[in-house]
Amino acid sequence: MARQGxxxxxxxxxxxxxxxxxxxxxxxxxxxxxxxxxxxxxxVTFAHQGLTLxxxxxxxxxxxxxxxxxxxxxSCRSGICTSxxxxxxxxxxxxxxxxxxxxxxxxxxxxxxxxFPRGPITVATARTxxxxxxxxxxx
Numbered sequence: 001m002a003r004q005g006x007x008x009x010x011x012x013x014x015x016x017x018x019x020x021x022x023x024x025x026x027x028x029x030x031x032x033x034x035x036x037x038x039x040x041x042x043x044v045t046f047a048h049q050g051l052t053l054x055x056x057x058x059x060x061x062x063x064x065x066x067x068x069x070x071x072x073x074x075s076c077r078s079g080i081c082t083s084x085x086x087x088x089x090x091x092x093x094x095x096x097x098x099x100x101x102x103x104x105x106x107x108x109x110x111x112x113x114x115x116f117p118r119g120p121i122t123v124a125t126a127r128t129x130x131x132x133x134x135x136x137x138x139x
Contacts, residue, residue: 047125062074080099
């Protein structure tokens with residue numbers, strides 16, 4: 001893996017002409033940085049990991065998971081892909097979840113990178129789904 005500013009690129013291990021397999025775009029962050037002290041805290045339970053955290057309203061669910069050492073899939077960190085898609089029970093604000101359809105929102109799906117807690121919630125991260133009209137919404 002090579003870090004290039006806001007981009008981390010993983011390459012195939014095949015000599016000098018390796019093409020990128022995937023890219024992760026995100027601003028540099030301090031590892032383990034906690035949210036600001038002024039934001040209200042909410043109880044967030046990551047059900048499949050058996051872990052409960054206090055998460056501030058100004059911290060995304062993905063950032064909270066990373067802070068707690070929970071490895072979750074992600075890519076864009078801006079709500080335009082579905083790498084971090086998970087089921088959530090409870091109130092979240094996710095006005096930038098552009099990659100979700102209305103049906104997915106109605107079924108309780110969220111994009112953890114742009115979802116912020118607004119009360120106690122439970123996150124179910126294990127899932128089976130396919131996009132674009134195929135199988136969707138199974139845990």
